Amino acid sequence: MEPAAAVELFNRAPDQSVKFSVYTGDDDSTTEAPIREKVTYEVEKNSDIIHMKRSLTTSLYNLSQNEKFDNCSPLSQKVINYLVKCFSYVTAQNKGDSKGIQAAIKSIVPHDFGDHSSCETGWCKFKSNPGTYKHKELPYGKDMHGKKLELELNNIFNDYSTDAVAEKLAPLTNSPRNEALNSVIGSKNQKITFYGGSESNDFRVACGVAQTNLRYTYISTKSRTNKNVVTVLLGHNSLTFDIPVLLRNSESAFKERLQAMDVFFADCLKLFKTLVRENKTVVENSGVVSASHAAEDVIYLDRRHILMQTFKGNLHHPQYLKKNMIEKISGSGLAFQDLQRVYGRFGKEGLIATLSQPP
Ligand SMILES: [Zn+2]
Numbered sequence: 060m061e062p063a064a065a066v067e068l069f070n071r072a073p074d075q076s077v078k079f080s081v082y083t084g085d086d087d088s089t090t091e092a093p094i095r096e097k098v099t100y101e102v103e104k105n106s107d108i109i110h111m112k113r114s115l116t117t118s119l120y121n122l123s124q125n126e127k128f129d130n131c132s133p134l135s136q137k138v139i140n141y142l143v144k145c146f147s148y149v150t151a152q153n154k155g156d157s158k159g160i161q162a163a164i165k166s167i168v169p170h171d172f173g174d175h176s177s178c179e180t181g182w183c184k185f186k187s188n189p190g191t192y193k194h195k196e197l198p199y200g201k202d203m204h205g206k207k208l209e210l211e212l213n214n215i216f217n218d219y220s221t222d223a224v225a226e227k228l229a230p231l232t233n234s235p236r237n238e239a240l241n242s243v244i245g246s247k248n249q250k251i252t253f254y255g256g257s258e259s260n261d262f263r264v265a266c267g268v269a270q271t272n273l274r275y276t277y278i279s280t281k282s283r284t285n286k287n288v289v290t291v292l293l294g295h296n297s298l299t300f301d302i303p304v305l306l307r308n309s310e311s312a313f314k315e316r317l318q319a320m321d322v323f324f325a326d327c328l329k330l331f332k333t334l335v336r337e338n339k340t341v342v343e344n345s346g347v348v349s350a351s352h353a354a355e356d357v358i359y360l361d362r363r364h365i366l367m368q369t370f371k372g373n374l375h376h377p378q379y380l381k382k383n384m385i386e387k388i389s390g391s392g393l394a395f396q397d398l399q400r401v402y403g404r405f406g407k408e409g410l411i412a413t414l415s416q417p418p
Pocket residue numbers: 170174175178183184185
């Protein structure tokens with residue numbers, strides 16, 4: 060499980076005289092909460108700017124789909140792209156300065172609606188040319204208009220300019236290299252198949268790491284080995300069943316090709332019997348999971364299940380929170396009542412800071 064793996068990695072690092080004092084990730088609390096709770100040293104969390112931009116785009120798109128804005132400027136895909144671009148500019152220009160980021164994000168919507176009083180001269184060209192200024196990327200270069208649209212857009216951008224979000228955003232870190240490694244490993248270890256219980260899992264991950272480090276040459280490095288390589292066709296019970304059937308029904312050309320390729324046959328039933336006889340190696344060779352490990356998993360899943368029930372009939376609804384989000388929130392140890400309490404005391408900002416998930 061991802062949070063358990065993260066905690067283990069962070070806790071094992073000091074053995075090599077290393078501490079991961081900062082980590083960058085997407086803004087869900089599933090991994091962050093266990094790291095805060097179980098890692099033995101202080102870890103600072105930064106937001107991944109790419110995930111942040113993606114979530115802003117989603118929020119704006121949802122707004123354009125779910126609301127009607129009569130007598131307002133259109134909130135088209137082009138306008139959404141432009142708003143996200145403004146967000147990218149102002150965050151990049153204020154890298155490392157959370158207060159600057161906060162102020163600049165707050166000025167995006169007023170700027171687009173023609174109020175430049177809080178704009179920075181760095182990115183807003185109005186101040187240098189007030190008479191002839193036109194928005195380059197808004198329809199007809201005109202200011203946006205419409206009270207309702209302005210209010211809704213301000214609501215969204217305010218979520219990204221709270222103290223908590225600006226702090227985490229300021230270092231402008233991202234994790235594309237991790238994402239790239241993740242997708243290379245994912246191509247060899249698809250989530251759709253449960254390789255976690257198979258010995259091939261380690262090799263699949265190792266291949267992904269090797270390919271990332273050495274590119275595709277990792278394959279030729281392997282084939283250039285000086286060791287005597289033997290190709291073996293391994294099957295369960297194959298010596299008494301599969302192989303005789305295969306050979307009996309194949310043409311002589313096929314048999315000749317097998318011989319030319321120097322292919323050997325082996326029966327893993329025999330191997331298994333040997334391992335059982337030797338007793339100790341079966342466990343070592345089966346990739347077994349300890350009972351305590353399995354029990355820990357069960358406790359985690361049971362607790363998550365109980366917490367998930369608290370969201371039933373509350374927030375769990377296809378339109379608001381889907382099942383996988385409920386799983387994540389419950390998995391981090393929060394019940395619906397916890398969120399309610401936070402909302403009661405600190406309002407929407409408190410919820411955002413707790414979940415670190417701007418809507
Ligand atoms: Zn401006």
